[in-house]
Amino acid sequence: MKTPIAKFGELPQRRGRHRLSMTIAPEQVPIYWQIGQSIHPCAVVTAMVHGDEFEGFVAALDVWKWVRTVDLQGSLMILPVCNPAAAQAATRHTPTRYDGLNLARTFPGVTGSSYTQQLAHALWNLIRDADALIDLHSGGVGYDYARLAGYYRDTDVDLAACFPKAFLWPVPATPGVLSYEFSRIKGKVSLGWECGGEARLDRAGADDYAIAVKRVLARLGVVARKGGGRVGHSRPRIGRTRRQTCSTAGWFLPELTVGSRIKRGQVIGQWIKPDLRVRELVSRHSGIVIAVRTLPRVEPGDYLVLVGELV
């Protein structure tokens, strides 16, 4: 049975698995909630803050299925579809008939405001008393992203390193981003990850997201740890990232792949101007290719490539 939920304190407190929902009319936000021996430590996994990102969504459902078989010490909340209206439309932003806003720039939200602001506020109230957050993103329809194991506090780098084959990435402060806002609350673990995109499911990325979440839950003590489980973090780490944006509309045909090295002046792809003349575009930066625009049509101000420096 579905029960209306509005805040963390209104969640069922009894041990077991609970499939719930929260109404942000006219949408229902699904809440999967499993309690073990105690409420804390409590971890939250969020996906589909952007409605066109499928890796975290699939991983979240996988983790929910798996956690049934696990003896939880703490509790786990899974929000596989944070923005149902965007998910139904398979769009990054909430559809324009609601307000067209980017939920991932809207936290902690406000009540009595537009739809996405209300949604952000409701989600925020639901998760803010948790101890840890793993917010799963991807490149969505427009981009392909390298695997980025984002973290905020240096002490959480071991948790980030649970994400296989990912670059370690100290996430820059961006107001309105769920993981950033959560990281600002004292004592919270906050992780924000990226992988895949391109308007499809990166299955390997989704599988490794699920593996990573399970490892993080063990390290947090939400599930019982088996063995030492040390995670090596002699992993490449991304420092500053730089976007190469376009100033006019057109079409970008990339000739580079995420995770590869690029040098300033190296060709990144073909650029088709509105008059259909074609020219080569070169990189303005050197480093690791973090993200590539894979939806060819671009509008002024869109970024074509995101390059990170290795540190």
Ligand SMILES: [Zn+2]
């Ligand atoms: Zn996203």
